[in-house]
Amino acid sequence: MTAEASLRDRVATAETVVVKVGSSSLTDPEGGLSAGRLAALVDALAARRLAGSNVVLVSSGAIAAGMVPLGLRRRPRDLATQQAAASVGQGALLAAYSAEFGRHGLTTGQVLLTADDVTRRGHYLNARRTIERLLDLGVVPVINENDTVATHEIRFGDNDRLAALVAHLIDARALVLLSDVDALYDAPPSHPGARRIDTVTDHAQLDGVDIGGTSSHVGTGGMITKIEAAEIATSAGVPTVLTAADRAAAALAGQDVGTVFAPTKTRPSARQLWLRYATSPQGRLLLDAGAVEAVTRRGKSLLPAGIRQVAGHFVAGDAVDLIDESGRAVARGLVNYDSKELPDLLGRSTHELARDLGPAYEREVIHRDHLAVLDRVRDRR
Structure with a gap:
């Protein structure tokens, strides 16, 4: 078995897997929630959960879900309007997930986190206990940043970093980052001759790789944030796959899709990881x-x-x-x-x-x- 195949097999057999999905993968061209996209994602996650693995979903989309009811055509830039949209959209997002997972006989539980919840030890331990108890009860936790109360000073800024920190928080065995891009390429995918990077065994091999920003008008992350999230997760010993949302089932099955990031050989202490990545x-x-x-x-x-x-x-x-x-x-x-x-x-x-x-x-x-x-x-x- 090749090193890449071994990594993908670890993802396929992970007892606990964290899956992050971005707003652009859940919305229609007008910016509202796409029922079809959300249902397809849930089908893939439910199959993995029913096969015996713990599944934790870190989902963007609350602000996007609130845009249409508020008559917003583009993601708001000011924090107050973002929080208002999140307040309107968070309920709609969870209701949609609850209905779709319910088709498979699964229950969801909402967990809203701020940066304080993974940077202050008392909050950190409580968040971990809550998520672990939900998993013990057979619930699929649906995690999002608590946009309605977060400030510029105490926010993650994107759910990629949040997902990586959650993977570290609950000692997950795999992380899958889903977006509207099917993999990491050695040049912008639109460029002729751009090649997929199958495996990243050392983040130094990405030096000089031309990585663009976000292409979505509803999301906040981009390829840079996903690579940074992969670096956080792999530093904690968690193999990570980056691929498109419509390939979620294939990624969870260990198939050759997207880009897989190998964990580092030496794992720092939990405190070192906390200081490096969870503090601002x-x-x-x-x-x-x-x-x-x-x-x-x-x-x-x-x-x-x-x-x-x-x-x-x-x-x-x-x-x-x-x-x-x-x-x-x-x-x-x-x-x-x-x-x-x-x-x-x-x-x-x-x-x-x-x-x-x-x-x-x-x-x-x-x-x-x-x-x-x-x-x-x-x-x-």
């Missing part, structure tokens, strides 16, 4: 070369002496990015100081700070246990 940085700390070396290669904590500049507004406990002298984010961690007090400490040793300001200041800016080194930056745009 509230600020930036510019480090000197010595501090970059210390935190990225020697596993050291970040001290005030190695910080050259502070940017952003944050409080103790927030996540911040650590930036090298070229402007590249090299690590992310949970800071022990507010942004207002940190500038006065820069360039000084903890011993000196404790002597002048008191023993409370003899502490790291970021302890190594609360710091994750980021993968190298690749510009795919």
Whole structure:
């Protein structure tokens, strides 16, 4: 068996699989929900569930479902109108799923998440318990971002990332990302000679690949967000397939469709994954070369002496990015100081700070246990 076939077989036999579908795969040309497309998707998912696997559906479409009732021709750009459309459309979306899964004798349960639910540990554990209990009860969880309450500062921005984080959250064994594109290509699919990339074993092989943005007027994601989601999932040990929604059944059966992404050989700890992918940085700390070396290669904590500049507004406990002298984010961690007090400490040793300001200041800016080194930056745009 080839490596690619083995990966696809893991998807086909996964005990728990997360499937994400985008708005463009569920809507008609006018932007409303397409009953035919939704029914076809549910048929594929229900077959997998009835065969014995746990299926978790992460579905976009609430805002799109609310556009027609509100007389909107295009996806709204302002947050308030997006939230209004989601409020109107979320009920219609779940009702449609409930009816279609009901044809197969299956029950659905709605789970609406915000970024806080996968970035704050108390929320994180509660979300996991809820989803796992739904699966224990034989329910198909239908997950979406809670657009009606999320703000610009605490939102995922697209359901691709949400799906990857959910796969990590519940320790799923496979992730399938469905869209209106049948696979990842080495050039825009419309270009003559563009070839499908069957397997991605190392994300470095995508360096230089020309990947365009979203082509849909109802969705928010694009190929870039799907690749980033695949990277999150594979970093957590989850094989991922990217393909078109009309090939969902084939992808779930392990057939040679779309692009399959292989898990990384080394799986970081859950905390490292959480810091890298589930946190949203509230600020930036510019480090000197010595501090970059210390935190990225020697596993050291970040001290005030190695910080050259502070940017952003944050409080103790927030996540911040650590930036090298070229402007590249090299690590992310949970800071022990507010942004207002940190500038006065820069360039000084903890011993000196404790002597002048008191023993409370003899502490790291970021302890190594609360710091994750980021993968190298690749510009795919």
